[in-house]
Amino acid sequence: MAPTTNRSRPRISAKGQQFATVVVGKHQDKFIVHEPLLIHYSDFFRAALTNGMKETEEKTVTLAKDNPKVFEIFVHWLYYQRFPNKAHHDDQELVNRYKDPDVLIALYVFGDQYQARQLRNAALSALFYHTLKSDFYLPYESSIRFAYRRLPTDSPLCRLLVDFYCQYAGPEYYRILNDGYPVQFLLAVASRYAELRIWDAEEDLALASYLEPET
Template sequence: MKLKAIENSIVSNFKDGTVTVIVGTGVERESYNIHRSLLRSSSPVFEAMINGPFREGKQNVIRLPDDSSNAFAVFAHWLYSGELPEESEDDSGASLLQVHLEAFVFGDKYGLLTFKQMNYKRVLVVLKGYFWPPVEFIELLYSYYGVTSKIQNYFFDHFTYVVSNSRALPTDVEWFKEVGGCVPEFALAVATAMVERRMMHRPSPEDNSGYEFCDPPKRYIKAGGRKRAAPVSEVKAKSVKRARKNTSSEIDWD
């Protein structure tokens, strides 16, 4: 019975033919033939295009001139397989970071929540493999403003960690100077402050005092006769406890 239900589901996704989807413009323009039922069931936006009183449904052609053909190729692969394509980085086109960032934005635009989340995770995985991400990726990342804010935050953590380990300020890093034009000015100030904070709590490599480098930044305290790293939250908890003790002795509860 279960196998029959699966079979019926598969058949229903392919029984009413295909729709032509034209993505991009100019040399980037690509055309895809996607099964109507499959595309319609993936997104309320596509369902409205196909079933609603729009010319896309009547002409059986959907035009997406403002979207990336690379992103749609990733989407089409996911639509039929349920997985993102496994590709290796090369110099033949856009970087994997760019492709999956565009796919993430595509998923956000058309309400493809699972697809969006999968591409978000893929971007983070690929980003970890870069010491300095491609400048083109950073330009693209900030061009989407709030849509990619979650990835921007992760990039900042990654960037400040790498820079603080090199014991340099962002303004002294040549790569940052290259992307300075596309990164908001306030972001540079925040990055510099974060790096300075990390470096303030991080002993130099020549320091043999027994301190340990921790990430995220932690304060260093003495405990049990030796120096150790303590999370900021632990230090705050002790401070609150002391404050409560001092306060309770000063208050007249009568």
């Protein structure tokens, strides 16, 4: 299966459009989405909806373990190619839900699990800019544990979380512990601190260092 590329967006205004049903979460919330959008932006959905198996025939995909609130923001992004924004008069509940670093981390993880590279880059970019503008607090240990459970430790998001803590975290972030930070995360932070000390460097973070290349 060829990966999704930067080909033109589907023409969803054309007549005779195909739709797919995505059933999300333990309560089986149903989302009706243009099939071409799902196929265009996610290799997972492309495979599920075109491989000739049960999902292809029924045009239904079930994501039993995913969060419907996160999936709804993914659907918003599919259609608008941006996240909810008050300036665009988007629904206020969606705007409030999006303005949370935990949600952006969940969106990135969703994009990793379902092979949606452009969503990963969009979520990471939003987390980067909102954090640098001080719109967001730094992600706490619960979100970092979630990211480290679901992603490779050398993933762009995990690297960004390490750099965020090296650059911006004060002592209070290490005092507010529930179940604690992942050991791999603390080791990465310590290693990064050592690099900065040896180089006597104070680097400004650059978004391009974390984005995945276009294919």
